[in-house]
Amino acid sequence: MSRGWWRRNAIALVVLAALVPAGWFAFDTIEFGVVRNPTQSVEASKTAHVEGAVFGVVRMTPLEVDDVAAPTGSKPVLVTIPVHRRSGEPYCMGVTVTETATGRTWRSASGVLTWTPGDGQQETCTSGSEPRFDLVAPVLLAGDAVGPFVVGLSVAREADTLDLEFAVDR
Secondary structure, three states: OOOOHHHHHHHHHHHHHHHHHHHHHHHHEEHHEEEEEOEEOOOOOOOOEEOEEEEEEOOOOOOOEEEEEEOOOOOEEEOOOOOEEEOOOOOOEEEEEEOOOOOOOEEEEOOOOOOOOOOOOOOOOOOOOOOOOEEEEEEEOOOOOOOEEEEEEEEEEOOEEEEEEEEEOO
């Protein structure tokens, strides 16, 4: 290549040099049109403070359900996340349980199991909720899941959604 080629293409090369890192950042942040939410990890036996509310300490306990409702080889558990709203009304959704060693993830099975929340328990954070309640989600784990686990919860904030990841010692 001659020096003339470099001079003729100097502007294009500068633009390309600027766009390649920007494109890399965009593809690293956005996966197939889905923007990754910011994540906050919470240690076992700790709480998280988001938008005027305190979430945690998260518990996972065995859930007794009708044998017909739970598939063979599954472990029904009840995930409980105490919520104390001091101000504001954060909206939360999407309880998940991930086995740390394997990366397997399970979602709430409230539509699958025959189960009713008790007093002071609810399955969603809504604007009509009491200031203190237990957010609960029945989850069907695989029979061979042993933990440790991470419980995920998405909390809507004013500008974005924060994904909380609670470590759980079960």
